[in-house]
């Protein structure tokens with residue numbers, strides 16, 4: 001049963017499972033929630049590629065696999081191109097009539113962490129999107145290189161303490177602002193772009209379904225709370241995610257054909273961003289008096305972004 | 318079906334066009350490629366065939382060579398015929414994925430028009446890129462001229478796609494000297510070429526949804542060694558497969574190939590071992606020296622570089638007295654690859670011929686027949702003296718004072 005017809009969480013929990021529960025991701029890791037939901041939101045056959053990172057090292061350690069679907073991993077940076085290559089092969093074989101299941105509907109999906117998406121695999125993703133391959137790229141954005149022990153990436157937000165930009169006596173941690181991958185992908189020619197979060201699971205399923213049913217390349221940035229590197233209790237993954245979406249630290253929106261921007265979730269009560277930051281060890285040092293300006297900067301940036309998104313939505317651009 | 322081309326019995330093709338024609342005849346499903354001198358015309362030639370309706374498959378012009386090989390890996394895992402081409406810096410950029418392609422046991426044919434590696438930047442031919450690939454787990458086949466580029470391409474698909482082997486295959490040719498020099502080439506007809514290569518038979522493909530497969534799993538200390546050992550075994554097992562493919566190719570083309578190509582070695586006292594177009598120059602030099610000076614010179618050219626033809630090299634060299642191993646790649650503080658591997662092979666013979674190492678032709682520096690004759694004469698002096706009379710490694714064709722390294726026990 002695909003999630004298309006699923007109405008509530010109870011049904012969701014019994015929906016079909018092409019991503020097996022047996023894997024090595026940390027308890028409370030949001031990666032698995034996102035992957036499972038993607039695989040449950042369609043009945044079509046899936047060819048999935050995955051960049052090196054937590055998801056890959058935790059789900060395909062020989063002689064085991066968690067993937068009850070076609071799956072490929074090559075390296076850290078090239079999952080988009082692996083999907084593109086497989087998609088090209090599908091087209092060629094369909095035309096030549098050499099497919100074993102010629103009529104089976106198939107979707108191509110690539111998963112990458114923020115490290116492999118924002119940083120090392122940026123060029124491969126940009127190329128595959130520009131060429132218009134029919135695939136969906138999903139970035140599992142936990143804002144750091146989690147697999148290798150929590151180094152900074154260009155998705156790491158200001159003030160976060162990571163192992164390569166740690167907070168210390170004279171540093172408040174990350175100095176740079178997070179790169180805007182959604183804007184970049186929209187400008188790169190992606191047919192559909194969205195930011196999603198696993199706590200808003202229906203919203204996420206809708207975005208996945210839109211992406212899978214869109215012709216052409218789609219990019220989805222999925223917030224993926226990382227219990228280990230964000231430093232919160234594994235039972236709190238969804239609570240942290242709620243704080244992220246309701247403080248607008250992770251606003252949920254979509255961009256269709258590079259121009260039409262829609263906000264897809266509007267919190268009823270917008271929380272102060274410090275509530276979100278205070279719940280995670282990676283921002284603990286920001287609550288020292290000397291770092292008060294970083295908290296202010298954070299809130300200012302969140303407000304500005306929300307303003308910007310609303311203006312764009314209103315202007316229909 | 319793509320349209321066919323009626324080829325002449327003899328075509329005038331350079332090595333690049335010979336490769337592009339063979340790729341067209343192979344009816345490849347996916348070519349993912351990126352241009353670089355001197356292999357660019359392979360990709361351009363293929364693009365022209367595509368534009369004129371002679372190709373049924375997909376042609377994906379990606380944004381880098383790393384992506385070219387990544388796309389080839391994704392496509393090969395999806396169960397069809399795959400090939401591409403590159404040189405030099407592009408080859409270097411691909412290296413990560415070369416290891417992934419062979420480790421994932423995916424047959425992909427890679428045409429390499431050999432070129433120097435920067436720095437300094439240089440577009441001319443040497444074997445630096447070919448040597449960079451030598452531990453990558455690929456079958457490496459060497460073509461000495463345009464005809465062989467064509468023939469070896471047809472054979473490469475057969476070898477790599479053989480279900481006992483399932484390994485990627487490189488077909489090497491010398492940048493410019495082979496890739497850009499028009500020569501007579503006798504092609505097979507489109508039908509005969511495709512009949513020889515055969516239909517692609519997928520195995521563990523991503524697109525068979527009745528049987529989902531996981532490609533590119535992780536292995537740590539518990540299983541990694543076993544996987545790599547099996548991969549090495551598959552490469553070693555490619556030796557008889559290559560021989561039987563060559564034998565079948567002889568039946569359809571009349572052209573005979575061996576894992577090691579020997580020229581006038583039966584009575585040879587001195588033998589040069591070389592790769593690429595140098596093999597042809599050395600043959601000419603050997604013939605002339607025999608005629609002019611009575612030096613019993615011979616030439617050995619490894620047709621297959623990986624799996625290294627240890628047995629065939631040993632058999633070819635064991636009865637001579639002195640060997641010059643010619644390396645066209647900067648050896649980086651060691652003896653050259655051919656020197657080391659040839660020495661290892663002859664070390665297991667009773668008479669252990671003397672082996673010396675010549676570094677030549679870097680960055681496209683020409684190697685003239687007179688230079689090769691001088692090497693043969695030096696080898697002859699070694700053979701007569703019963704010992705190495707020079708330093709073990711010499712750079713030849715270099716400006717300025719002579720450069721030589723690695724002394725014998727006696728300090729020569």
Ligand SMILES: Cc1ncc(C[n+]2csc(CCOP(=O)(O)OP(=O)(O)O)c2C)c(N)n1
Pocket residue numbers: 052053054055076112113114115116117140142144145146147148153
């Ligand atoms: C070419 C290359 N460089 C570096 C690495 C080491 N490496 C593997 S995973 C990883 C970080 C992954 O981070 P991300 O993409 O954000 O995924 P996450 O683990 O956070 O889900 C790094 C640095 C590698 N495997 N390959």
Ligand code: SF4
Pocket residue numbers: 024025026028029030031054058142146147225226227228229
């Ligand atoms: S380190 Fe973070 S991203 Fe990696 S498995 Fe653990 S919770 Fe998930």
Ligand SMILES: [Mg+2]
Pocket residue numbers: 113114115140141142143144145146
């Ligand atoms: Mg990450």
